[in-house]
Amino acid sequence: MPYEFQPTDQLKEYYRNWISVYKEGAIRDVTLSKYKMSLVWIEKLVPDLKLCDVTRTVYQQIINEYAKEHERQTTMDFHHQLKGAVLDAVDEGLIPHDPTRKVIIKGKTPAEKKRKYLNxxxxxxxxxxxxxxxxxxxxxxxxxxxxxxxxxxxxxxxxxxxxxxxxxxxxxxxxxxxxxxxxxxxxxxxxxxxxxxxxxxxxxxxxxxxxxxxxxxxxxxxxxxxxxxxxxxxxxxxxxxxxxxxxxxxxxxxxxxxxxxxxxxxxxxxxxxxxxxxxxxxxxxxxxxxxxxxxxxxxxxxxxxxxxx
Missing domain, CATH: 1.10.443.10 (Intergrase catalytic core)
Incomplete structure (x- = not known):
């Protein structure tokens, strides 16, 4: 029998299982690796966070911490990769309310980009x-x-x-x-x-x-x-x-x-x-x-x- 997650289970475990169930075999390997890298950051930023404790404030704090090390676009990608799993957890009643609503995306000032093309x-x-x-x-x-x-x-x-x-x-x-x-x-x-x-x-x-x-x-x-x-x-x-x-x-x-x-x-x-x-x-x-x-x-x-x- 597949494991039934509980609100007291950890976010990182739910996200790991979510990637396995919904993403593996459904997306290209290069895209899958991005989801797995997001999992690494969840394990690093909130290793003990429970699903039931993922409030809007907590979710925003996760995004803010990630943004300290990444540019805004990368932070936006991280948010979208995590958001899919979190909204599914909301649908399953594991998280009481949508914590991703009105999230504010921040990020490091982008480094000066080198020209990527020739004239x-x-x-x-x-x-x-x-x-x-x-x-x-x-x-x-x-x-x-x-x-x-x-x-x-x-x-x-x-x-x-x-x-x-x-x-x-x-x-x-x-x-x-x-x-x-x-x-x-x-x-x-x-x-x-x-x-x-x-x-x-x-x-x-x-x-x-x-x-x-x-x-x-x-x-x-x-x-x-x-x-x-x-x-x-x-x-x-x-x-x-x-x-x-x-x-x-x-x-x-x-x-x-x-x-x-x-x-x-x-x-x-x-x-x-x-x-x-x-x-x-x-x-x-x-x-x-x-x-x-x-x-x-x-x-x-x-x-x-x-x-x-």
Whole structure:
């Protein structure tokens, strides 16, 4: 028989069981690890707290203590991960009232963020200095990610069969499970399954590169173990040598999206190209670009109106 929790049981035990019952096997491992890290913090902050003692004040104190060590967005994520379990405990009558209502999210002042993307000139500088030989290499990987905006695991899973050179597209329908020794895995979400339009140069380059490779085998993940750091280190060396901002492979994805937005491509189109589940994700991620474009729009509106007189 499954254990029936009582109001006098500890919050940490309820949360551990809740993760096991509702999250394990239902979410991606990377997301599950975040819930488990939240559990570690609950064990650290309130190791002996009972369910029946989780009041609004106590819950706010937990959030406040967590916020002392984390930025506001991280604190918000912690709150949402804990809130799901707490509300279920309320529904089960283990906690008398919703203690998460009107919670105030605090957090450390964010550290100054390094630029995570390149501008168009910097990207051009990088791509023209890649060593693109006649065989597949990580330099070709960098080019493909920069031209498509694919996630690292998506680009690793690309096979020759994914290219439709006649229609200038590449299909994204899987990822490569590089963190657990390899093998194909599902995409991040349903929206991540997509076709990405590619330019004629990429078509010509990759048509030659992959023509003699096995159609259903990944063209980049040929080794048993692939590390994100391998490509990041190569990219860092290029950036330092070329005296451009140092970015990661994921930064190439940001670069791709930013350049499209600056070029006037709609948020909806960028969201589909990146495989975002909704435009809201795109808007949040590229808020800095959108705000800058809105400022440019205001200037354009003012100039247009002034010309009417």
């Amino acid at each position: 168009q000139f910097e990207l051009h500088t990088l791509l023209t200095n890649l060593t693109l030989g006649e065989t597949i290499s990580w330099d070709w990987f960098i080019l493909l990610v920069a031209k498509t905006g694919m996630r690292f695991s998506e680009a690793l899973a690309v096979t020759p069969a994914d290219f439709d050179f006649a229609h200038q597209t590449i299909s994204v329908s899987k990822t490569w499970n590089y963190k657990e020794g390899g093998g194909f895995a599902p995409t991040k979400n349903r929206s991540s399954v997509r076709k990405i339009q590619i330019d004629w140069q990429v078509v010509m380059q990759f048509a030659t590169l992959v023509k003699d490779l096995p159609a259903d085998q990944p063209i980049f993940a040929t080794d048993k173990k692939v590390y994100n750091s391998t490509v990041n280190d190569l990219l860092e060396r290029y950036c330092k040598k070329l005296e451009i901002p140092v970015i990661s492979v994921h930064g190439l994805r940001h670069t791709h999206a930013s350049i499209l937005l600056y070029a006037g491509v709609s948020i909806a189109s960028v969201a589909r190209r990146l495989g975002h589940a909704s435009m809201t994700t795109t808007q949040k991620t590229y808020l800095h670009v959108i705000q800058e474009l809105e400022n440019q729009d205001v200037d354009l509106v003012m100039r247009s109106l002034s010309n009417l007189t």
